[in-house]
Amino acid sequence: MRSRLARLAVVAIVIALTTAGAAVPPQDPARAAEYWLDDYGIRSAWETTRGAGTTIAVIDTGIAQGPAEFSGAVKAGADFSGVGSADGRTPVGGDADKNHGTWVGSLAASRGTGPDTGMIGVAPEAQLLSLSIGFGENSAIPFTTQVAEAMVWAVDQGADVINLSFTTNLLEWDPSWDDAFMYAYDHDVVVVVAAGNRGTGTDRVGAPATIPGVLTVGGVDRTGTASQEASTQGITIGISAPSEELLGVSPDGRIVVWDGTSGAAPIVAGVAALVRSAHPGMDAANVINRIIRTARPVPGVSSTPDPLYGYGLLDAGAAVTANVPAVSANPMGDLAEWIRIYRRAEQEPAPVPSATPVVLPELPAADARSDPGPPLLPTVDTLVYGTVPLLGFSVAAILVALGVTAAVRRIRSARASR
Numbered sequence: 001m002r003s004r005l006a007r008l009a010v011v012a013i014v015i016a017l018t019t020a021g022a023a024v025p026p027q028d029p030a031r032a033a034e035y036w037l038d039d040y041g042i043r044s045a046w047e048t049t050r051g052a053g054t055t056i057a058v059i060d061t062g063i064a065q066g067p068a069e070f071s072g073a074v075k076a077g078a079d080f081s082g083v084g085s086a087d088g089r090t091p092v093g094g095d096a097d098k099n100h101g102t103w104v105g106s107l108a109a110s111r112g113t114g115p116d117t118g119m120i121g122v123a124p125e126a127q128l129l130s131l132s133i134g135f136g137e138n139s140a141i142p143f144t145t146q147v148a149e150a151m152v153w154a155v156d157q158g159a160d161v162i163n164l165s166f167t168t169n170l171l172e173w174d175p176s177w178d179d180a181f182m183y184a185y186d187h188d189v190v191v192v193v194a195a196g197n198r199g200t201g202t203d204r205v206g207a208p209a210t211i212p213g214v215l216t217v218g219g220v221d222r223t224g225t226a227s228q229e230a231s232t233q234g235i236t237i238g239i240s241a242p243s244e245e246l247l248g249v250s251p252d253g254r255i256v257v258w259d260g261t262s263g264a265a266p267i268v269a270g271v272a273a274l275v276r277s278a279h280p281g282m283d284a285a286n287v288i289n290r291i292i293r294t295a296r297p298v299p300g301v302s303s304t305p306d307p308l309y310g311y312g313l314l315d316a317g318a319a320v321t322a323n324v325p326a327v328s329a330n331p332m333g334d335l336a337e338w339i340r341i342y343r344r345a346e347q348e349p350a351p352v353p354s355a356t357p358v359v360l361p362e363l364p365a366a367d368a369r370s371d372p373g374p375p376l377l378p379t380v381d382t383l384v385y386g387t388v389p390l391l392g393f394s395v396a397a398i399l400v401a402l403g404v405t406a407a408v409r410r411i412r413s414a415r416a417s418r
Contacts, residue, residue, distance in 0.1 A: 027116075028116055028117040028118065030112075030117070030118055030119045030120075030247060030255055031112075031116060031117070031118075031119075031120065033245075033247055033257075034119065034120070034247060035222065035242070035245070036122075036241070036242045036246075036267060037120075037122075039242075040241065040242065040267070040313070040314050040315065040316055041314075041315045041316040041317030041318060041319075042122055042270075042271070042274075042316045042317075044316065044317030045271070045274050045278075045316040045317045045319070045320040045321075047317075048274075048278050048320050048321060049125075049274050049277040049278045049320065050123060050124050050125040050126075050274070050277075051109065051122075051123025051124065051125045051126035051270065051273040051274050051277045052125040052126070052277055053277050053280065054123065054126045054127070054160045054161065054273040054276045054277045055075070055126065055127045055128070055129060055157070055158050055159050055160050055161070055273075056108050056109055056123065056126050056127070056128055056129070056159070056160070056161045056162075056163060056266075056269055056270070056273050057128075057129040057131060057150075057154035057157070057159035057161070057162045057163065058101060058104055058105045058108060058128060058129065058130060058131065058163050058165075058266070059131045059133060059147065059150045059151070059154065059162060059163065059164055060100055060101030060104050060105070060131070060132070060133065060163075060165055060166070061091050061092045061093050061097045061098060061099075061100045061101035061102075061132060061133065061134070061135070062077070062079070062084055062088050062089060062090055062091045062092050062101045062102070062130055062131075062132030063077070063088070063089060063101050063102050063105040063128060063130035064089065064090075064091055064101075064102045064250075064251030064252075065089045065090075066251060066252065066253055067102065067106075067110075067249045067250075067251070067252075067253045068113050068118065068253070069106055069110035069111055069112060069113060069118050069119055069120075069249045070105065070106075070110060070111065070128070070249070071111060072111065073105075073109055073110060073111050073121075073127065073128050074089065074105075074127075074128045074129070074130050075127040075128065075129065076129055076130075076157055077089055077129060077130030077131060077132070078131055078132075078150075078153055079092070079131075079132045080131060080132065080133050080141070080146040080147075080149050080150045080153070081132055081133050081134035081138065081139040081141060081146060082134070082139055082140060082141045083134060083138065083139055084132040084134075085132075087130070088129075088130040088131050088132040089130055089132075090132065091132070091251050092132045092133065092134045092138055092139070093134055093135055093136075093138040094138065097134075097135050097138060098251060099248070099250050099251060099256075100165070100262065101130070101132065102248070102249055102250060102251050103248025103249065103250070103256070103258060103262075103263065104163065104165045104248075104262060104263070104265075104266045105121075105128055105130065105249075105266070106119055106121060106247070106248050106249035107121055107122065107246065107247075107248065107263055107266040107267055107270070108121050108122060108123065108126070108128065108163060108266035108267075108269050108270045108273075109121040109122070109123045109124060109125075109126045109127070109128050109270060109273070110124065110249055111124050112124065119247050119248075119249050119255055121266075121270055122266070122267050122269075122270025122271060122273075122274070122316070123270040123271075123273040123274050123277070125277075126270070126273040126277070129154055129157055129159055131150040131153065131154060133146040133147065133150055134146065135166065143168075144173075144174035144176055144177065145176065147164075147177065147180065147208075148174075148176045148177055148179070148180035149180075151177075151180040151181065151183065151184055152180055152183055154184075154189075155183055155184050155187045155189055159184075159189055160189065160190065160272075160273060160276050161189065161190045161191075161192060161269050161272045161273050161276070162184060162189055162190070162191045162192070162269075163192050163265055163266050163269040164191065164192070164193045164194065164208055164214075164265070165193075165194045165260075165261070165262035165263075165265045165266065166194065166208075166262070167194065167195075167196035167202055167205070167206045167207070167208075167209060168206050168207045168208070169196070169201065169202055169206040170206050170207055171204075171206060171207065171210050172207060172210075173207035173208060173210070173211060175343065177207070177208065177211065178335070178339050178343065181208070181211055181213065181214070181335055182335055182336060182339070185213055185284070185330070185335060185336075188283050188284045189284060190215065190269075190272045190276070190284045190287050190288060191208075191213065191214045191215065192214070192215045192217060192265050192266075192268050192269040192272060193208050193209045193211075193214045193215065193216050193217065193265060194209065194216075194217055194260070194261040194262050194264065194265040195209050195216050195217055195218045195219065195231060195232050195233075195234065195237055195261045195264075196209065196231075196232045196261060197219070197227075197229060197230050197231060197232060197243075197259075197260050197261055197262075198228065198229055198230075198231065198232050199229035199230060199259075199260075200260075202232045203232060203233075204232060204233060204234045205232055205233070205234030205236055205237065209234065209236055209237075210234070210236055211335060212330075212332065212333025212334055212335040212337075212338045213330050213332050213333050213334065213335045214236075214332060215238045215239065215268065215272070215288050215291065215292075215332055216234070216236045216237045216238050216239075216310070216332070217237070217238070217239055217240070217241055217261055217264045217265045217267075217268045218231050218232070218233070218237040218239070218240045218241075218243075218261065218264070218308060218309060218310055219231030219240065219241065219242070219243020219244070219260070219261040219263075219264040220240045220241070220242060220243060220244075220264075220309070220313065221242075221243075221244045221245075222242075222244060222245060224298065224313055226240070226308040226309060227243050227244055227259075229259065230243040230244050230259040230260050230261065230264075231243050231261055231264075231308075232261075233307045233308050234307055235305065235307055236332070236333075237305065237306075237307065237308070237309070237310040238288070238291075238292050238305065238310040238311060238331075238332055239268055239291055239292055239295055239310045239311060239312070239313075239314055240264070240295075240298075240308075240309045240310055240312065240313050240314065241264040241265075241267045241268050241313075241314045242263070242264060242267060243259060243260055243261050243263055243264040244259045245257055245259070246258055246259065246260075246263040246264075248263065267314070268291065268314060271291060271314060271316045271319055271320075272287055272288075272291065274316060274319070274320050275287045275290055275291065275319050275320055278320045278321075284330070285327055285328075285329060285330040285331070286324075286326055286327055288330060288331060288332055289324065289326075289327045289330075289331050290319050290322070290324045291314070291319045292305075292310065292311040292312075292331060292332075293311070293322075293324050294315050294318035294319045294322045294324060295310070295311045295312030295313055295314060295315060296312050296313040296314075296315050296318075297312050297313075298312055298313060
């Protein structure tokens with residue numbers, strides 16, 4: 001009875017306020033649908049920072065010019081597909097791709113349309129870089145080249161965080177990405193990558209999510225359970241974030257609901273911007289470490305990193321404010337060491353023998369001999385050592401035989417005369 005009376009009292013108050021001309025406005029439907037703002041500690045993190053002073057580079061199909069939610073958000077851009085506009089603000093690709101970059105950007109840092117209206121991103125005071133690339137057949141420039149060049153451009157434009165919401169579905173990557181990702185790491189940039197989705201054929205994480213040093217994001221549903229369609233699995237997953245029932249601002253200004261780790265990644269990229277804003281002197285390795293070490297444990301997962309959840313579920317509030325011991329190395333791996341081990345045969349020249357060759361003395365010259373002549377004629381050697389001795393022996397043997405014969409005849413004659 002008491003609870004019923006309490007509900008009636010609340011209704012009475014609302015009616016009284018409405019009658020007095022002080023009606024309580026209904027919650028904006030876009031804000032109401034962004035369940036991750038509360039469930040994953042983002043509103044809590046906003047009590048400390050909203051990302052001011054940071055820059056998130058979105059390497060995707062381009063963030064469109066039109067939507068009001070991006071007013072003042074995109075500070076620069078460029079096209080690397082060869083088919084977009086120079087400022088990177090013309091969406092690239094077919095109908096399936098053109099919306100993608102704008103959706104991703106809106107989750108990371110859209111501004112909303114008012115203080116409490118319109119879709120708002122995780123880091124609404126961060127700046128965005130729009131780098132347009134073409135997926136698949138949407139560019140004549142090799143995809144690996146587009147990404148490598150975009151990475152370098154983003155770093156040179158001052159990106160603090162780079163978001164990559166795509167996969168190649170291959171474990172290995174082009175060697176040109178070694179230099180591009182090392183360039184980002186050497187300039188202290190956090191690189192956030194989507195794990196991929198089973199629903200689009202990614203059974204296990206593929207590059208760039210397999211590159212050491214990136215923060216790979218897996219996806220979960222509204223209950224915090226690993227998504228069956230809008231995520232995948234792999235030992236490189238570092239953190240999990242919502243990947244189902246997400247919102248996205250389309251190039252034409254419409255807000256749509258979509259799924260995929262392509263949306264989970266910019267949520268985490270936004271949190272990385274919040275951490276960097278709250279801790280301006282913190283390096284990329286410790287930003288990543290704070291995000292994974294403050295993750296909420298997943299019930300039933302006994303050891304981390306887990307191939308479905310990584311270190312657990314994203315907690316933006318804890319990532320920004322918790323006391324986390326510093327680390328000296330990126331907990332997601334060392335790309336430089338990987339290159340040293342696995343690219344050695346490709347990058348190092350063939351070993352040069354250090355021993356000098358042994359010089360042997362020349363053999364003495366052979367005795368000079370005259371032309372031996374025809375092979376059947378006797379030579380001096382055969383006459384001296386063969387023919388002459390043999391002839392002498394034969395003559396002596398004949399003489400002895402004649403002497404013996406003569407002696408035998410005389411003896412016989414003497415006997416006959418008797």
